[in-house]
Amino acid sequence: WSAGSKDSFCLHLASTTHVVLGRCPLLPHALHWGVLALYLFLCANVQISTRFLAAACPMSHWFLGSLLLSTDRSKRTRHLIWAYIAIWNLAGVIMHPNFLPWT
Numbered sequence: 001w002s003a004g005s006k007d008s009f010c011l012h013l014a015s016t017t018h019v020v021l022g023r024c025p026l027l028p029h030a031l032h033w034g035v036l037a038l039y040l041f042l043c044a045n046v047q048i049s050t051r052f053l054a055a056a057c058p059m060s061h062w063f064l065g066s067l068l069l070s071t072d073r074s075k076r077t078r079h080l081i082w083a084y085i086a087i088w089n090l091a092g093v094i095m096h097p098n099f100l101p102w103t
Helices: 003-023 027-043 046-056 059-069 075-095
Strands: none
Touching: 027 046, 027 059, 046 059, 059 075
């Protein structure tokens, strides 16, 4: 490798990375979540996996937020999402202090 070809390779790699991330800016987060999910599937139980994936990468929270903020969703769909969030939080508040599994 000469210095010129190494520099051009680095520039090509940087421009390719910029194009890919420009088309899909959430790709690093999705890859991170996928690698964590694979690792947890192989090495952890369900409770640890759900807690870890929900806390480590906020992709699911962003997805729910995008559903709530989208204008093409019906009012009924938004109400169902809000009901799901409220029931999940209420179940956590009731079950967690009583040492019951809820995740």
